[in-house]
Structures are given as structure tokens and as C-alpha cells.
Amino acid sequence: MGGTAAAPGTTGLAVDGDGRVGIGIPAPLAALHLREGTALFSAAGDVPATPAPLGLSGEGRRAFWYADKAAFRAGYVVDGQYWADGSTSFDEANVGRYSFAAGYTSRATGQGSVALGSSNQAAGTNAVALGEFTRATGDNSVALGYGSGATGLGSVALGTACSATGAYATAIGFRSIASGDFSMALGKDARAEHRGAVVISDAFPGFASDYVPSSAPNQLTMRFVGGYIFNTSQNALSSNCGGCGGGAITGVMLAPGGGSWTTLSDRRAKENLRPVDAEQVLAKVAALPVSEWNYKSQPASQRHVGPMAQDFYQAFRLDGIGRDTTINTGDIDGVNMLAIQALAARTARLRQQNEQLHAQLRQHQAQLPALETHTAAAEAQARAA
Incomplete structure (x- = not known):
């Protein structure tokens, strides 16, 4: 081993007086200190149908490679506000095959799933849950942010308190909900409640009871109380066409509270005029x-x-x-x-x-x-x- 506890070696495996082990380093700075080189945890073949018992359970800080499930865990697990049995998040029953979980009481039970952050749950196959209090329970689903949930097959929930429950649905923003299959809800309190519906909402007003819903399948619904601007040229559309001299600005606007489109018609944006x-x-x-x-x-x-x-x-x-x-x-x-x-x-x-x-x-x-x-x-x- 290249030495003893009383007289540590300078090469190979070294053990200092405090029981710290060094590999390739005579004075290890941690309980296990590897200097350069590569650390390898390996096992031949695929995971067994019946994995060997993990032998770890309950609250605590730990990092481990579970070879019989080809899974990795690192972090702290404890009973808490998200679930009463949070301390079991790293227990064998909550370790999915080929999964990865790290952070504070994060749980990856689905095969091929990933949970990173604080109190996240990735239960679906190949699901991903990142952030805090997120849950990805649908197969191939993704939940990112705070308190967002992706429960539908192939669904995506990004932001704060967003919910994607429909199959292949997407909810992005704040408290947005995509419950229809293949639906999409973007913004604040947008609700795509029908199949194939897309709802895009602004931030007005500030109270929770206000929301923008869809009303029919395969429908596009948008609310922007500040109006709409659609540009069809490189320069941004200006209401007074202040920059028309440098390049034609073309597009249309819908003014706040308006009911018809306003088309750019400034003389400075036009050329080749003839009677x-x-x-x-x-x-x-x-x-x-x-x-x-x-x-x-x-x-x-x-x-x-x-x-x-x-x-x-x-x-x-x-x-x-x-x-x-x-x-x-x-x-x-x-x-x-x-x-x-x-x-x-x-x-x-x-x-x-x-x-x-x-x-x-x-x-x-x-x-x-x-x-x-x-x-x-x-x-x-x-x-x-």
C-alpha cells in the first residue's frame, strides 16, 4: 500500500493517521482522495431482473452507485413538506433502473428518469424533473421550475405552478394549464382545455381568478391587453414610423382595446407613387x-x-x-x-x-x-x- 498509518507511503494507496485514504497522493484531503486518474464503477452486462438488496434506507446524506440498477444517487433525503415519506426517496423501491437523482429529497422512480434539485419527483419512464417541488409522472415527460407538473404522456411543464396533463401537452409560464391532448398553454394563467388548442396569455391582471381559456378544439386564443404588433420587415414596427427613413417598416397593429387592425400607411414607408x-x-x-x-x-x-x-x-x-x-x-x-x-x-x-x-x-x-x-x-x- 506504499506505507502505514504511522508512516504513509508516497505512491499507490496511502492511509494517513486519521484514516483518510489517498490514491496516488500521500496526504489525502478527504476520506477518499483520488489524485488524477480515472475512477470506475463497472459491472458486466445489463442490470439483473432481480437486483441485490441495496442495504440503505431512511434519512441521511449519501452518494452511491447502485450497480444492479445502473442508478446513481447523491444528496440528502428527509421527511418534509412535499411528502411525509421523503426519507425513503433513496430507498431501493424508489430507485428506478438507469435513473439519476441528486439534491434535496429528490426521487427518480421511473426507468431512465432524472430528478435534480429539491423535492422533485420523476416517476414516468424517461421522465425529467428539475427545480423544486416539480413532478414528471407521465412517460417521457419533463417538468422544470417550481411546483410544476407534467403528468400526461410526453407532456412538458415549464415555469411556476404549471400543469400539463394532456398527452403531448405543453404548459409554460405561471399557473398555465394544458389539459387537452396536443394542447399548448403559454404565459400567465393560460388554459388550453381542448384537444389541439393553443392559448397565449399576457400578465394582466394580477389576481388568480382571472385566466384565459380555450373554447373549442384546434383553436388559437390569445389575450394581450397592450395590443398586438406583427412585423413583416426587418425593422421593428413603430406607431409613428420614426425610423422609416432608414428602411421600410411594414406590418399591422391591433391597438389596446381595439377591434380592427391598423396597417402602416406612412408616406415615409412608401415609394414609386403614381396617380x-x-x-x-x-x-x-x-x-x-x-x-x-x-x-x-x-x-x-x-x-x-x-x-x-x-x-x-x-x-x-x-x-x-x-x-x-x-x-x-x-x-x-x-x-x-x-x-x-x-x-x-x-x-x-x-x-x-x-x-x-x-x-x-x-x-x-x-x-x-x-x-x-x-x-x-x-x-x-x-x-x-
Whole structure:
């Protein structure tokens, strides 16, 4: 061993006067001190069907490799606020095959599971629980944060007090719940309660009774009381377009409390402006077929009124406007405004012509008494003759 307790060796295995063992070091600093080299814990083949008894149980601080389950444990286990039998977290019955658990009363009972942190539970096969008071009980589930739980198959819960109970559901944020299969809840108090639903919520207001739920399967629900901004260009959308000079900013906004989209229309974001003949546009609009219809993907009772994209494109494609399968709401608004301007111009001309006719009529009416007097005098003279 390279020495004795009274006279420690300088090579190989050394034992000092306090019973500390050093491997490759003459003065070990811990109960077991390995200098450089590699420490190996190995066993041939897969784990046995019936593992040998672990022989460890109850409260305490410990670190060990359980070869017959190919599992590792390190930390402190004790009965506490999360579960009354917390001290059994490292007991043989709570050690899953190929599992890893470390920290304060963390428990990894599922095969291939991982539990790290404080009072976490990874019970599902290949489940992962990290943080504090998290639980991943669904197979292939993940729970991260504080007090979050992933109980559905393949579910994910990230954040504080989040819950993913649906199969392949995801809950992220604060108190968000994804209970529908394949659902997703993001933000504060978002609740995706239906299959395939996605709910995204803001932080307003602060009380727990307020939440944003889904109302139908495969539905997207969002609440942002500060409004919505969607950018379609590299620069961020600004309400006053203060940076338009450095690059066009395009996108749409929905103002707080608003019910319709606001589209960027700042002159500084546009180029290649040219005038348009409003009369020609009016003629095209007058000839444009407009009908009532419903989308094939909607019930026949859900009716709409409007032109077909092909007809709209046929009318305005020479101007480079539109596509043969879509109609841009900004384009059709502009076309309608031009048609209205043409009608307004026609109305103004008709009003002017009408005023001229009224003026002529008033003039004729003013001349009528004199004409009647002259006619009467002529008739009287003729009778006298």
C-alpha cells in the first residue's frame, strides 16, 4: 500500500493517521482522495431482473452507485413538506433502473428518469424533473421550475405552478394549464382545455381568478391587453414610423382595446407613387362581379359577400395589383376609395350642372311676367284692330 498509518507511503494507496485514504497522493484531503486518474464503477452486462438488496434506507446524506440498477444517487433525503415519506426517496423501491437523482429529497422512480434539485419527483419512464417541488409522472415527460407538473404522456411543464396533463401537452409560464391532448398553454394563467388548442396569455391582471381559456378544439386564443404588433420587415414596427427613413417598416397593429387592425400607411414607408385615373377604376369596379358565397371549409349558413380573387386580379393586374387567388384588404380598400372619389367627382359635376339649370330656370321664371304682359298687350291690340 506504499506505507502505514504511522508512516504513509508516497505512491499507490496511502492511509494517513486519521484514516483518510489517498490514491496516488500521500496526504489525502478527504476520506477518499483520488489524485488524477480515472475512477470506475463497472459491472458486466445489463442490470439483473432481480437486483441485490441495496442495504440503505431512511434519512441521511449519501452518494452511491447502485450497480444492479445502473442508478446513481447523491444528496440528502428527509421527511418534509412535499411528502411525509421523503426519507425513503433513496430507498431501493424508489430507485428506478438507469435513473439519476441528486439534491434535496429528490426521487427518480421511473426507468431512465432524472430528478435534480429539491423535492422533485420523476416517476414516468424517461421522465425529467428539475427545480423544486416539480413532478414528471407521465412517460417521457419533463417538468422544470417550481411546483410544476407534467403528468400526461410526453407532456412538458415549464415555469411556476404549471400543469400539463394532456398527452403531448405543453404548459409554460405561471399557473398555465394544458389539459387537452396536443394542447399548448403559454404565459400567465393560460388554459388550453381542448384537444389541439393553443392559448397565449399576457400578465394582466394580477389576481388568480382571472385566466384565459380555450373554447373549442384546434383553436388559437390569445389575450394581450397592450395590443398586438406583427412585423413583416426587418425593422421593428413603430406607431409613428420614426425610423422609416432608414428602411421600410411594414406590418399591422391591433391597438389596446381595439377591434380592427391598423396597417402602416406612412408616406415615409412608401415609394414609386403614381396617380391613378379614378374614372377608370370606377368603370372596372362597376363591371366587377360581386356575389354572395361561403367558403368550402365553413358551413353553408356562414355567408360572405365579395368579389372573386380571379375577377379582381383580371381587372387590376395590368396595374400590378393583386394575385389570382388572394385579395389584399389594403388594395381593395384603395380601389373602393378611388371609386368613391370618382362618384364624388361625378356628383360634384351633376350638382354644378343642376345649379346651372336652376339658374337658367330662375332667369326664365323672372322673364315670364314680362313675356305674359307683352303677349297680352299684343292680343288686345289685335282684337282692337
